[in-house]
Amino acid sequence: MGYHEPTPAISVPARPRVPHVSRVGxMGYHEPTPAISVPARPRxxxxxxxxxxWDTTNLTRxxxxxxxxxxxxxxxxxxxxxxxxAAILLMRRSAPSWQGKKPSGLALxxxxxxxxxxxxxxxxxxxxxxxxxDQLPPGQTRWSTxxxxxxxxxxxxxxxxxxxxxxxxxxxxxxxxAAHTLGRNWRWLRPVARRFVERFAGKVxxxxxxxxxxxxxxxxxxxxxxxxRHQLTVASWVVExxxxxxxxxxxxxxxxxxxxxxxxxxxxxxxxxxxxxxxxFSDPRRLTAKTRTPTLQHYHYRVFPKSSGGFxxxxxxxxxxxxxxxxxxxxxxxxxxxxxxxxxxxxGRSIKTFAxxxxxxxxxxxxxxxxxxxxxxxxRVQALFRTMGYPDSVAxxxxxxxxxxxxxxxxREGTAxxxxxxxxxxxxxxxxxxxxxxxxxxxxxxxxxxxxxxFRLDSRLQGLANAAGATYARYADDLAFSGDAAFARSxxxxxxxxxxxxxxxxxxxxxxxxxxxxxxxxxxxxxLVTNTHANVRRADFDRLKAILTNCGLHDPATQNRExxxxxxxxxxxxxxxxxxxxxxxxxxLRALFDRIVW
Numbered sequence: 129m130g131y132h133e134p135t136p137a138i139s140v141p142a143r144p145r146v147p148h149v150s151r152v153g154x155m156g157y158h159e160p161t162p163a164i165s166v167p168a169r170p171r172x173x174x175x176x177x178x179x180x181x182w183d184t185t186n187l188t189r190x191x192x193x194x195x196x197x198x199x200x201x202x203x204x205x206x207x208x209x210x211x212x213x214a215a216i217l218l219m220r221r222s223a224p225s226w227q228g229k230k231p232s233g234l235a236l237x238x239x240x241x242x243x244x245x246x247x248x249x250x251x252x253x254x255x256x257x258x259x260x261x262d263q264l265p266p267g268q269t270r271w272s273t274x275x276x277x278x279x280x281x282x283x284x285x286x287x288x289x290x291x292x293x294x295x296x297x298x299x300x301x302x303x304x305x306a307a308h309t310l311g312r313n314w315r316w317l318r319p320v321a322r323r324f325v326e327r328f329a330g331k332v333x334x335x336x337x338x339x340x341x342x343x344x345x346x347x348x349x350x351x352x353x354x355x356x357r358h359q360l361t362v363a364s365w366v367v368e369x370x371x372x373x374x375x376x377x378x379x380x381x382x383x384x385x386x387x388x389x390x391x392x393x394x395x396x397x398x399x400x401x402x403x404x405x406x407x408x409f410s411d412p413r414r415l416t417a418k419t420r421t422p423t424l425q426h427y428h429y430r431v432f433p434k435s436s437g438g439f440x441x442x443x444x445x446x447x448x449x450x451x452x453x454x455x456x457x458x459x460x461x462x463x464x465x466x467x468x469x470x471x472x473x474x475x476g477r478s479i480k481t482f483a484x485x486x487x488x489x490x491x492x493x494x495x496x497x498x499x500x501x502x503x504x505x506x507x508r509v510q511a512l513f514r515t516m517g518y519p520d521s522v523a524x525x526x527x528x529x530x531x532x533x534x535x536x537x538x539x540r541e542g543t544a545x546x547x548x549x550x551x552x553x554x555x556x557x558x559x560x561x562x563x564x565x566x567x568x569x570x571x572x573x574x575x576x577x578x579x580x581x582x583f584r585l586d587s588r589l590q591g592l593a594n595a596a597g598a599t600y601a602r603y604a605d606d607l608a609f610s611g612d613a614a615f616a617r618s619x620x621x622x623x624x625x626x627x628x629x630x631x632x633x634x635x636x637x638x639x640x641x642x643x644x645x646x647x648x649x650x651x652x653x654x655x656l657v658t659n660t661h662a663n664v665r666r667a668d669f670d671r672l673k674a675i676l677t678n679c680g681l682h683d684p685a686t687q688n689r690e691x692x693x694x695x696x697x698x699x700x701x702x703x704x705x706x707x708x709x710x711x712x713x714x715x716x717l718r719a720l721f722d723r724i725v726w
Contacts, residue, residue, distance in 0.1 A: 288306055320348050324339075330379075332511050414533045470603075472602070473575035492643075493609040494608055495608075499636070501566070505566055510523045511523075539559040585633040597615055673716075684725075
């Protein structure tokens with residue numbers, strides 16, 4: 129476009145005494161001058177074209193000249209080729225002595241430059257870009273080469289986090305992936321990779337949030353960003369592949385025969401759900417806990433009073449969610465080995481195997497965990513799935529499918545019946561406790577998830593028992609320890625240590641139910657007597673025998689004093705239980721049951 133020929137001179141009246149105009153570079157005030165002839169301003173070309181025609185190869189840094197010298201450059205009558213670099217030098221934003229002042233509009237006009245703050249900012253930006261530009265070959269201008277986008281610190285950290293999470297957390301592989309991302313093997317990448325390995329290697333697969341926090345706080349990353357931010361760039365982004373390669377299990381979980389689910393889409397296809405249904409059932413925003421419409425909720429709720437005081441909440445999932453949880457249970461959770469000390473909800477183990485371990489011991493220590501299932505929150509369940517190797521997105525949805533946040537109205541309605549007296553403070557505390565996402569008691573996958581989430585607790589308690597020469601076993605929330613005379617002497621201190629470990633692992637001991645049972649008293653666990661061998665209690669056997677005898681002599685309906693809806697099935701189940709514990713007593717009860725006329 130270039131400059132046009134100037135038009136004839138026009139007469140400009142003398143300017144009044146204005147400090148902003150006449151005080152240039154603190155040179156003092158001047159008296160108004162007579163009218164001067166200034167060439168008419170030509171048509172302003174676009175700023176990119178204007179800077180393209182200027183020769184800035186000999187541009188000097190602003191700090192190299194004094195303030196007065198810069199003003200002389202701006203106001204002197206010079207040829208056009210010398211005035212343009214002087215104007216850029218004058219308006220450099222990095223000049224320390226300007227202190228936010230701008231040259232006057234008259235001075236800019238005399239140099240053939242456009243007036244106004246917008247034009248000044250454009251010129252400053254153009255000059256700044258030119259000062260950081262590389263040497264260009266002849267015939268190529270600054271504006272004919274593509275500019276690299278300016279890199280922000282957040283983009284740099286996100287790119288490094290993606291590279292670190294993509295593969296194995298070893299120092300050399302971390303450096304290789306980070307160098308590929310940044311397009312250069314920087315020296316500062318090695319100490320960052322070493323600290324990353326020290327922080328996360330050998331543990332549960334870190335979340336993306338924890339890796340981002342680590343990189344934001346790393347001193348090498350911050351120092352490099354402040355000193356060499358203009359040299360940093362993201363050359364390429366690491367994209368996680370769709371397939372089993374995205375699974376990153378821990379070393380102990382590498383051989384578990386669980387399905388490989390690398391993406392959210394794979395999870396939806398594996399469960400046979402649409403993406404909308406998957407998000408609705410997992411409920412990442414806890415919308416079902418806020419709705420008052422029962423049909424929009426995924427669980428049925430029932431509140432039962434406990435015989436020892438308080439209430440127990442049963443959360444049973446509805447049909448579709450129950451089907452999803454059963455698939456997760458059978459195809460994932462059942463294929464993960466549990467701790468050897470666990471006897472509850474494990475195939476091949478029962479309360480008989482649990483009680484038989486402590487039969488005939490000199491002392492038996494029984495400890496009960498309070499609120500065993502709801503104490504396991506969604507973050508712990510998500511960490512379990514990440515241990516199996518599932519990515520963060522998949523692990524988050526799986527944990528959402530298996531946990532629930534109970535609406536507060538459930539406790540208000542369940543404890544508000546006239547026949548149930550409850551402390552309002554205790555009811556409010558329970559509602560607050562169950563309002564966070566937790567394992568629901570009554571869901572198919574909750575027992576298996578609870579056993580797997582308590583693996584570290586079982587390992588620590590097993591080690592403590594081995595050190596004390598005791599035997600350890602757990603059935604759901606019942607912890608049992610037994611030993612000889614040496615263990616009996618330290619049982620009280622041992623119980624205090626068990627309570628401390630349980631507290632560290634996220635559970636609370638119900639101290640009112642803690643029992644130290646020696647051989648002189650009845651030793652009982654989960655309803656069985658263990659003094660000599662695992663056996664049903666005599667009182668329970670005699671009571672059931674009397675009921676069966678009366679049913680054979682009288683109408684069975686008259687013996688249903690607890691109003692069981694299926695009284696026959698109830699009695700048959702109790703007989704089968706005795707048969708599984710003590711076959712001899714079970715045969716006698718079975719003979720009485722068979723003589724009943726229903």
